[in-house]
Amino acid sequence: xxxxxxxxxxxxxxxxxxxxxxxxxxxxxxxxxxxxxxxxxxxxxxxxxxxxxxxxxxxxxxxxxxxxxxxxxxxxxxxxxxxxxxxxxxxxxxxxxxxxxxxxxxxxxxxxxxxxxxxxxxxxxxxxxxxxxxxxxxxxxxxxxxxxxxxxxxxxxxxxxxxxxxxxxxxxxxxxxxxxxxxxxxxxxxxxxxxxxxxxxxxxxxxxxxxxxxxxxxxxxxxxxxxxxxxxxxxxxxxxxxxxxxxxxxxxxxxxxxxxxxxxxxxxxxxxxxxxxxxxxxxxxxxxxxxxxxxxxxxxxxxxxxxxxxxxxxxxxxxxxxxxxxxxxxxxxxxxxxxxxxxxxxxxxxxxxxxxxxxxxxxxxxxxxxxxxxxxxxxxxxxxxxxxxxxxxxxxxxxxxxxxxxxxxxxxxxxxxxxxxxxxxxxxxxxxxxxxxxxxxxxxxxxxxxxxxxxxxxxxxxxxxxxxxxxxxxxxxxxxxxxxxxxxxxxxxxxxxxxxxxxxxxxxxxxxxxxxxxxxxxxxxxxxxxxxxxxxxxxxxxxxxxxxxxxxxxxxxxxxxxxxxxxxxxxxxxxxxxxxxxxxxxxxxxxxxxxxxxxxxxxxxxxxxxxxxx
Amino acid sequence: xxxxxxxxxxxxxxxxxxxxxxxxxxxxxxxxxxxxxxxxxxxxxxxxxxxxxxxxxxxxxxxxxxxxxxxxxxxxxx
Numbered sequence: 001x002x003x004x005x006x007x008x009x010x011x012x013x014x015x016x017x018x019x020x021x022x023x024x025x026x027x028x029x030x031x032x033x034x035x036x037x038x039x040x041x042x043x044x045x046x047x048x049x050x051x052x053x054x055x056x057x058x059x060x061x062x063x064x065x066x067x068x069x070x071x072x073x074x075x076x077x078x079x080x081x082x083x084x085x086x087x088x089x090x091x092x093x094x095x096x097x098x099x100x101x102x103x104x105x106x107x108x109x110x111x112x113x114x115x116x117x118x119x120x121x122x123x124x125x126x127x128x129x130x131x132x133x134x135x136x137x138x139x140x141x142x143x144x145x146x147x148x149x150x151x152x153x154x155x156x157x158x159x160x161x162x163x164x165x166x167x168x169x170x171x172x173x174x175x176x177x178x179x180x181x182x183x184x185x186x187x188x189x190x191x192x193x194x195x196x197x198x199x200x201x202x203x204x205x206x207x208x209x210x211x212x213x214x215x216x217x218x219x220x221x222x223x224x225x226x227x228x229x230x231x232x233x234x235x236x237x238x239x240x241x242x243x244x245x246x247x248x249x250x251x252x253x254x255x256x257x258x259x260x261x262x263x264x265x266x267x268x269x270x271x272x273x274x275x276x277x278x279x280x281x282x283x284x285x286x287x288x289x290x291x292x293x294x295x296x297x298x299x300x301x302x303x304x305x306x307x308x309x310x311x312x313x314x315x316x317x318x319x320x321x322x323x324x325x326x327x328x329x330x331x332x333x334x335x336x337x338x339x340x341x342x343x344x345x346x347x348x349x350x351x352x353x354x355x356x357x358x359x360x361x362x363x364x365x366x367x368x369x370x371x372x373x374x375x376x377x378x379x380x381x382x383x384x385x386x387x388x389x390x391x392x393x394x395x396x397x398x399x400x401x402x403x404x405x406x407x408x409x410x411x412x413x414x415x416x417x418x419x420x421x422x423x424x425x426x427x428x429x430x431x432x433x434x435x436x437x438x439x440x441x442x443x444x445x446x447x448x449x450x451x452x453x454x455x456x457x458x459x460x461x462x463x464x465x466x467x468x469x470x471x472x473x474x475x476x477x478x479x480x481x482x483x484x485x486x487x488x489x490x491x492x493x494x495x496x497x498x499x500x501x502x503x504x505x506x507x508x509x510x511x512x513x514x515x516x517x518x519x520x521x522x523x524x525x526x527x528x529x530x531x532x533x534x535x536x537x538x539x540x541x542x543x544x545x546x547x548x549x550x551x552x553x554x555x556x557x558x559x560x561x562x563x564x565x566x567x568x569x570x571x572x573x574x575x576x577x578x579x580x581x582x583x584x585x586x587x588x589x590x591x592x593x594x595x596x597x598x599x600x601x602x603x604x605x606x607x608x609x610x611x612x613x614x
Numbered sequence: 615x616x617x618x619x620x621x622x623x624x625x626x627x628x629x630x631x632x633x634x635x636x637x638x639x640x641x642x643x644x645x646x647x648x649x650x651x652x653x654x655x656x657x658x659x660x661x662x663x664x665x666x667x668x669x670x671x672x673x674x675x676x677x678x679x680x681x682x683x684x685x686x687x688x689x690x691x692x
Contacts, residue, residue, distance in 0.1 A: 065648035070641070097675045100650050197647045204650075205674075222660075231664035326679050330665035333681065339668075439642040440684065441649060444670060444677040 007048070007055035008167045011080050013108060014092035015101050016063030017445045019120045022150040023092055024060045025458070027160070044076075051160040054167075059086070065100075066200075067107045068193060071363075082111050088166045090159070092118045095125035095132055095147075096446060099208035106200050109143065109175035116162045117145045123152070124448060130214035137211045142174040151451050178203045221447055228323045238324055243411075245311055246349070250384060253303035260299035268295065289483025290476050293529065297475040298468065300528040304381040305464045308350035313459040317450035321346075322442060329440070335422050336429025338362060338440050341371040345421060348375045349414075351382075351467055352573055353580040360584070364440075366433050369590065370425050372581060376573035376598045377424060378417045382527035386568050387413060389531060393548035394561040417569050420601060432593070470576045471526055478525035478575075486536060500537055510603060511563030511610030513555070520567065525575050530568070559613045563606045570602030618692055623669065623685035625659035631690030632656050638687050646688075650674040657690060 014020040028047025045060040061080060062073035081089050091108050093101035098119065108115055119132060138145040144162045148155030165171050178199050187195070227233045268291060275283035315321055321343050329339030340362045348355030355375040362368040379387065387410060396406045485495040496518065504514030515537045523530035538554050545553075551561070572595045573581070581594040625631055633655045636643060651657070651673055658672040667682035 068644070070644055100674045100676055103648075103650065193644075194647070197644075198652050201647075201650050201652055201655075225661065225670075229661055229663065229670075234664065322679075326663060326668060326670070327665075329679070329681070330663065330667050333667070439640075439645040440668070440679075440681050441642075441645045442668070442679045443649070444679060446677075 004055055007057050008087040008163075009057050009059065009085055010163055011059050011061055011077075011086040011089045012092065013061045013077055013081070013089060013104065014063060015065055015094065015097075015104060017443065018063070018092050018094040018097075018101065019150045020060065020063060020092045023090075023118065023120065023148070023156070023159075024058060026150055026153055026156055028058055030461075049160075051164060054164065056160075056163065064104070066104060066197070067111070068197070078111070081108060086112070086114075088114050088116060088163050090116050090118055090163065092120050095119050095121045096128055096130060098132060098212055099204055102204035102207055103200050105141065106176070106178045106203055109141065110177065110179060113143070113173045113175045114166055115143045115173070115175065116159065116166055117141060117143060118155075118159055119145060119147045120150050121448075122147050122155075123149045124446065125214075128214070128218050128446075130212060133211045133213075137207070140176060140207050140210060142176050144171055144173075151454075176203075176207075218446070224447060225323070225444075228320065229326060234323070234327050238327060241315075241320075242346070245308065246414075248311065249304045249308045249350075249381065250388070252307045253381075256303035256306075257299055260302065261296070264295035264299055268292070284487075285480065285483050290479040293479025293482060293525075294472055294475040296532065297471055297526045297528055300385065301382060301471055301526065302464070302468060304384075305351060305467065306460060308381060309354070309459045309463045310456045312347065312350060313455050313463075314450050314452065317448065317455055319445045319447045322444045325442060326444065329442075331422065332425070333440075335425040336433075337367045337370045337425045338364070339442065341367065341374075341425070344371045344375060345378055345418070348378045348380060350380065351463075352376050352378075352380045352577040353467055353470070354463055355380075356577060356580045356584055366429075369585070370428050370433055372584060373428060373590070373594050373597055374421045374424050376577060376594065377421045377570060377601065379414070379569055380527065380574075382574070383568050384410075385528065386531050387565055389547055390561045390565050393546070393551060394556075394558045413565065413569060420570065424597060424601065428597075467576065470579065474525040474575045475529075478522075478529075482522055482529075482533070482536075496537055509610065510567065510606035511613065512560055512567065512606070515554070516560075516564055516567075520571055523574070524572070527568075527574050559610075562613070563609050566609060567602045567606050570598050570605060572599045619689050620692065621686050622657065622659075622671070622680075622688040622690050623682045625657075625669075625690070625692070627659055627662060629692065630656060630658045631692045633688060633690050635689045636687065637689070638684065642684060649676065649678055651688070 012020055012024055024045065024047060027049045029049075044062075047058045047060070049056055049058065059080065061077045064071075064074050064077050067074055067078040067081070080086055089108055089112055091101075091105050093105065105115075105117055117137075119134060119137070122132075125132060132147070134145050134147050144166070146155055146159045146162055148159060150156065162171070166173075179196060228237060268287060271291065272283065272287055275287065324346075325339030325342055327339075328342040332338050332341050341359075343361060344355050344358040346355075347358035352375050355378075356372050359368050359371040359375065362371050388406065391406050391409050395409060482496075485499065488495050490498060499521075500514040500518040502514065503517045507513040507515070507517040510517070515534060518537060519530050519533035522533040535550070538550065572578075578591060578595060582588070582591040585591060585594075619634055620631070622631065622633075633651060633653050635653065636646065636651070638646065646652075655673065659669060660672055660677060661670040663669065663679075668679040669682060669685060670677050670679050671685075672678075
């Protein structure tokens with residue numbers, strides 16, 4: 001996306017949850033990228049579209065309720081609007097909640113007259129029997145008002161038209177002013193802000209009364225909410241959905257993973273033919289090292305993510321997730337955090353890196369940090385295969401009952417990691433991240449039917465491909481290193497085995513052994529690699545024997561397997577996650593904390609287990 | 615008619631009240647302002663969480679969940 005000198009800059013503002021991103025995505029398509037506002041940690045998405053021969057750069061400013069400059073997001077938005085950077089500001093409003101949205105509109109109008117108001121989600125308003133007189137609204141606000149249903153693309157062309165006309169100075173505007181220009185205010189800053197805030201709210205109420213008719217009642221929504229937040233029904237549905245998503249992800253990913261492995265195997269064969277005449281060490285390094293590792297990471301990571309993230313995004317867009325946060329808030333409040341951490345925690349089951357990014361929904365910085373630091377305590381998709389493989393190999397018999405026992409054990413492990421998250425959150429909030437739980441006010445958006453097709457495409461692009469890209473970028477060099485240390489021999493044995501031997505005493509203390517510990521270290525690029533690293537170290541990666549036999553043959557006992565599973569749950573985050581923590585916190589110190597916290601938990605737990613079991 | 619002033623947290627599900635005083639200071643106070651909760655606003659209690667907190671209120675057309683400890687600092691007349 002290149003900005004040309006003649007492009008116009010359009011700022012996009014609005015409350016959270018009004019469909020601002022939908023408008024942004026519809027207008028800019030794939031022609032967008034995200035970056036930081038210079039010098040700040042607020043991420044802004046910029047995109048470009050062309051309309052009737054002109055180029056427009058659309059800047060998606062953070063969702064905010066007001067411009068009083070109390071938070072970083074508000075400051076950035078207010079600055080942007082007031083600066084000469086924006087040629088036009090588009091304020092996106094939710095038609096089902098117009099009165100509250102007008103608060104922001106009025107504040108924007110106080111700063112600039114080049115505004116186009118976009119009243120979105122008109123279809124939802126219609127369903128709620130809310131009628132908005134858009135022309136009356138336009139009259140009262142003094143700036144153009146366009147009604148849209150961004151999800152269907154309705155009204156967007158008219159919006160582009162108004163923006164164009166505005167940039168050309170073709171629309172006379174007389175924006176309504178809320179704050180009286182005359183007279184001075186006596187009182188301190190706090191009271192002044194209060195006074196101003198109330199002015200805006202009252203004006204918004206006035207205008208809303210003149211333009212909106214209808215009750216906005218939707219009985220089926222109230223009924224659904226009753227079920228989803230009920231004492232028994234709510235919890236039951238939540239657990240069922242969680243189990244369901246897990247099961248779907250794990251089961252559904254099996255076949256695609258195998259296909260991908262077959263595909264990559266075939267491709268690898270072709271590559272080796274191509275590299276026939278290359279020096280052997282080079283072709284082996286590239287094929288068995290770089291290519292094989294990257295191929296494995298991708299084939300194991302891609303299918304579960306491609307299932308998990310779209311489902312998660314669908315639940316998110318539908319509006320279900322805030323209800324989960326609502327149900328769990330009390331428990332998290334007791335740990336010094338808030339219900340929204342439940343959501344980033346759930347994301348973490350898909351991928352810890354995505355979970356860390358998901359912590360952005362937690363407004364309070366202190367609680368956000370707690371959520372970020374504890375996210376790695378829940379197992380991501382990459383760790384499930386190891387857990388399942390070890391459970392099946394060491395703890396369960398065959399047959400129907402076996403499958404059920406395995407599921408129960410897995411659930412038990414998941415519950416353990418959730419409990420650990422609560423415990424660690426509690427400790428953090430009392431020690432490193434001490435402070436009062438702050439300003440919790442969570443809006444519960446009305447239920448909306450998500451556009452399934454669009455959601456799938458969006459989540460695949462934004463989350464899956466992005467995370468996968470990062471993972472592949474790390475897997476390639478990692479594969480190189482792994483090949484080197486397993487094939488370079490020093491005094492008879494490979495470097496890999498030397499390392500394993502060196503780490504053996506530590507490993508044994510933790511109920512495992514040097515090989516396992518080395519495998520975990522080598523699994524830093526991606527947790528999916530750990531099991532194959534173990535097999536590699538045992539020179540058994542191509543063995544046809546069942547896993548249980550291979551491992552028992554190498555001296556494993558069920559205690560070893562148990563400690564390995566515990567360490568799998570609680571050890572350092574994978575490289576992608578560490579990178580993401582650094583990007584989100586901007587601090588090396590906290591990133592280190594993010595690495596040490598789960599590791600410490602794992603070390604203590606395994607040592608304890610080892611002590612008790614021996 | 616005598617009007618009773620009670621804490622917002624004491625509203626029963628379905629009950630409505632008009633805000634009289636807000637005792638919070640600082641960021642919570644501003645948060646509530648952002649959501650349109652000022653003196654004179656009509657608020658309706660929609661749903662109380664099974665654990666007792668938070669509680670969903672209808673504020674100017676939107677559904678907002680507030681923790682009981684914060685709702686205790688808001689006084690309304692019913």
